[in-house]
Amino acid sequence: MKRVGKMLMTLSLSALMVSVAACGNSNNKEAATGDASQSPSQTAVQSPSASPDQKNEVVTVSTVRKSDPYLKFDEGEDFDHNSVYDAYEKDAGVKITNKWVADDSQFKEKVKMAIATNDLPDFMPVSATQLKQLVEADMIMDLTDLYDKNATQNTKDFMVRDGGLQMKSATYDGKLMAIPMTGNPFNYQFLWVRTDWLKKLNLPEPKTMQDVMNIAEAFATKDPGGTGKSYGMAFNKSLYEGSAIGTWNGAESFTGFLNGFGAYTKLWYDDGSGQLVKGDVQPQMKVALKALQDMFKKGLIDPEFAVKDDQKEGELIFNNKIGLVYGPQWMPAYLAAGAVKDNKVVQEWGVFPIPSVDGTPGKSQMGLGTDDYYVVSKKAKNPEGVIKLLNNWIVVDNNQTEENKVYEFGKDRVEKSSNYWLLNPLTVYNQTNNNGEILPKAIENKDESLLQTKDQKGRYARAMKALGGDNSVWWELLISGPKGASSLVPDLQKNERFMRDKFYGAPTPAMVEKEAILNTKRDEIFVKIIMNQVSIDEFDKFVAEWKKLGGDQMTKEVNEWYAQNK
Template sequence: MNRKAKMLLVFTLILSLVLTACGKTEDKANQSKQPDTPAAQEEQNTVIEVSTVVPSDPYLKFDEGETYDDNSIYDAYEKDIGVRIVNKWVTDGSQFKEKLKMTIASNDLPDFFPVNATQLKELTEADMIMDLTEVYEKYATDETKEFFMKDGGMQMKSAMFDGKMMGIPRSSNPYYLQFLYVRTDWLKELNLPEPKTMDDLVTIAEAFVKRDPSGKSFGLAVSKLPFTVDTGVTGLRGFMNGYHAYENMWIEDGNGNLVNSDIQPEMKNALAALQEMFKKGLIDPEFAVKDVEKESELIYNDQIGIVYGASWTPAQLVKGAVKNDEVVQEWGVFPIPSADGSPALNQIGLGADEYYVVAKNAKHPEGVIKLLNQWIAVDNHPTEEQKVYEYGKDLKEKGNNYWLLNPVRVGNQTDNNGVILPKAIENRDESILETKDQRTRYARAVQYLDGDKSMWWEYLISGPNGASSIIPKVQEEKHYLQNKFYGAPTPTMVDRQEILLKKRDEIFFKIIMNQISIDEFDKFVEEWKKLGGDQITKEVNEWYADHK
C-alpha cells in the first residue's frame, strides 16, 4: 500500500471514530433532556385515580348537565395534572361531619378526606392514615412549600406528630376578625352617633327597639349556637371580645402559664351585660331555639339592626338589604367597641382548624399533593384557561360557588386586601391590584358602583369604608389576641372537651336568658375544673413549656 493510500485509510478511521463519539454524546444529551425511558414515559402519560368524600352546598349551582361526580373542574384536573377524582360519597353539608364519623368508625376510608384536629390525632394513633413526610417532600412544588411557611411554619407544626407530617393544614388567614354591623339608615333616622363604646351599642339597641312600636323588633342578632359556630351573622364572639372575654382560648395568665378563657372573670362581665340586654327586651327571647337562617329572617324583615359578624357577613345581609335591584337597608361596618378604655382585642386562632389526611392504604398519595400544587397555582396566578377551576367551562363569574367543587382547597395565610382594595376601588385604579382575589373583588365592587346593586355586599366588604379597610389598623396596632395553644388535642381534651363545652353552653344560655343568677358562673368554674378542666390545663401547660 502506497503512502497516499495509508494516509487516506487513517483519516477515514479517525473520522469514523469522531462521528461515532459525537453520535453517542448526542444520544446521551437527548436522553437527559427527554424522559424517553419506559418508566418516565409511563409516569408522564398515566392518569392516576384518587377517591374522596364531599359535602354538598346549597348555594353551588352547576353548569347544565353537570353533577358533583361529573363536572368541568374534575375534567380539568384529569387533563392538566393527570389526576382523576372519584367521590366515594356526597352528602348534605349539614350531615357531612356525622357521616364522616361513621365512615371512619367503619374503616371504609376514601383515599383522602378532611378532618378536624381531634380526628387527626385519633387517626394517627390508630395507624389509619399515612405519614406524608416523604411524598410531600418529593412531589410538593417550591411554590407549595413556600406557601405553607409564610407564618413561620406554625400551621405545618400543628400537623406534625413525632416529626411526621400526618396531614396537610387546610390553611387560612388567622386574622379572621369580627366586626360590628349597624343599620346606618336607622342611625340617621334617629339622629344617633356611630357606635364607639359598648354603652353606645346598648343605647343604639334600645333606640332601635323603640322605633318599632309593634314590639316585634330586637336590638342584637343572636341564635342558638352563638359561641362556637355562628360567628358570621348571629354570633357573640365579637360582643364577648368587647368585654375582653374570649371563647375557648388558651391565654397567658401573666405568670408564664396558660389558662382557659371560658372561666375568666371577664367572661362573667360579658354574660352579665347580655343578661341585662335580655331583660330589657333587646335580644330575641326565642333565640335559643333558632338557627342562623331563622334568626336572620328578623334581620331581613327590618326587625334587627345590630349584627356581629365576619368580613363576609355582608354576603348574607344582602338577602335583606337589596330587593328588586334596589338597596333598601343601609348598613355600616365598625371595629368592635370596648366596654372600657382599653381597646377591644379580636380573638384569632392558628388559621388551620382542619386537615386533609390520606388513608394508610391509598395507592397514589402523590395525587393529593398534585391536587394541592394545582390549587395553589391556579388560585394565586391562573391563566385565562385555568379560570375553569373557579367559574366553570364558560370562565365567567356567575356568583354560583362553583369553586367549591375543588376537592383540595387551602387559603393564603396573609393578604394585603385591606390596604390595596379600598384604595383601588375608590380611585378605580386596577394597576395596583396584585392577586386574583383582589381582581375578582375589585370587579364586583366596580359593578356595584356602575349600577349593579346585587354586588352591594362586595362593596361593603372591600370598599373604602368596608370591613377589609378596618383590618390593617387592627394588625398594625396589634388589637388582637392569638390562641397560644396550637398543638394536637391533649388526651383529656379528647375525652372531656365535648362535655365541658356542652356544660358551658347550658350555663351561659341560662344566664343570658335570666333563668339563673349571674353568680352561677362561679359554680360553673368550679365544676369545669372538676370535670376535667384542671387536668386539661395541666396537659396544655406541659405542652406550652416545650413550645414557648
C-alpha cells in the same frame, strides 16, 4: 372558590347565592372576610404548578367525596366523570377515583367506619381528632420526605403564610403527618350599625361598650324603624358562631360582644404568667354575661333568640326591628336582604371595630384557621399524586386564566352559580391577604392598576358596578370600599387587635373524654344567665364544676403541650 359546606346556610336560596357571590372565589373563611395580615408577599401565586417531571406519566389516587345540595353537574357528568377530574389528569398527571361518595348526613359516619376498619382511600379529609387517632394507629403515611421532594417552592411558601402554625399542627414528633386544609385565621368581628338610625336619634358612633349598650337601648325604646316593636341587638341560638360558617365567624354572634369585655369563649390564651387558661371560665366572662343579662332584662334582646337561627333572627333586621349586630367582614352580603329593595338602598349601615370597655378597639378572638386535614394512607401506591394535586390547586385557585376556569366553572368556563368548584378533591386557601391596603384605595381612585389578586379583581369589578348604580352588589362597597370593613383591618392588624388561640395541638385525652360534656354545660348555663333564668352567681358554680369535671385536667394537659410548643 370557597367551602360551601361552611357557608351561610341560613339565608333563603336566592339570598344564599348573593352570599356566595360575596365570598368571591376563594375560601369562605378567607375570601368572605376579605382581609388578613398585610404580608408583603401578597402577590399572585406563581406558575407553574408542577415540577418538570410531574407530567411524564399519569398516576392514580383514590379519595372519598361528600356530595353537596348546591353542586350542579354539567350535563352527562357526575362525581366520577367530570371536567375537573379530567383537568387534573391533563394538567397534573393525576387520575382521581372515588372509593365512595356520601351525602353530608352520612359522610362523617362513613369516614369513622373507614378508620375503624382500616379501609382508607389513598387520601381523605379528617378532623384533628381523627388525625391523632390515625397517627396513633400507624395507619397513615409520614409525608415529610414526600412533601419535601414533590411540593414546589411555590407550594411550600404558600402553606406557611400564617407563620407555619397550621403546618405545625399537622406535625407529630417532627414528622409531617397530614396536609392542613389551610385557611385565614384573621377573621375579625365587627360591629354593624344602622347609621341612618344614629343620625335620626342624634346618637354618637360607638367607641365603648357603654356606647354599644346605650345605642341598643335607644334603638329598642325609641323604635327608629317605626315598626311598633324593636329590639336593641341581634343574637341567635348558635351563640358564639352565629351560623354554620365556622368558628367565631358568624352573623349575630355573641363573640364580638364578649370580646369587647376581654372575654374569649373556647379560647386558650396566656394569662401573662406563661400559663394557658380557658377563656370560658375567666372573670371577664362573668362581667360580659352580666351585661347581657341586664340587656335582656331591659328588653333589648329578642326573648326568642335561643330558639331562632340566623334566618329567623335576621328577619328582625331586614324588617327594621333591629339595627345593631356583630358579625364578620362578609356581613353586608347578609344585610343586603333588607338593605336593598328594588335596586334602592333603604337601610344605611356602617361598620366599626368592636368597641371595648376602655374605648380602645377590642381584640377579636382568632382560631388556628384550619379545622380539617388531608391524610394519606400507608397503603397508597402513588402518594406523590396527592402532593401534585396540592401543587396544581394552589396555582389554579390563585392565578385564574381562561383555560383553568374549568376548575371553578366546568367545561364551558362560564360562571353559573353551580358551585362546580366543589368537585376539586383537595383544597387549601390563602392564610393572609392584603385586601385592606389595596381595595379601598383602588376603589376610591378607580385605579385598576393597583389590583394584585383574582379576589381583588372580582371585588373591584363588583364595587364599580355598585358605584355605577347597580345596588344588587351594594354589599361589596361596605366590604371593600373606602368606608368598608376591609379598610379597618390594616390598623387592627398593625396594632395586633386580636387574641389568637395558643393551643393548636390535637385534642388532649381529657378533651376527648370530657370537653363535649363541659361545653354543653357551658352553653346551658350561659343561656340561662343571659335570659335571667338564673342568677349571675351561677357562673361561679359552673366554674367550680368545670374544674372538677375535667377542666383542671385539660388545663394541665394543655400546659404540658404548651411547655414544649411555645
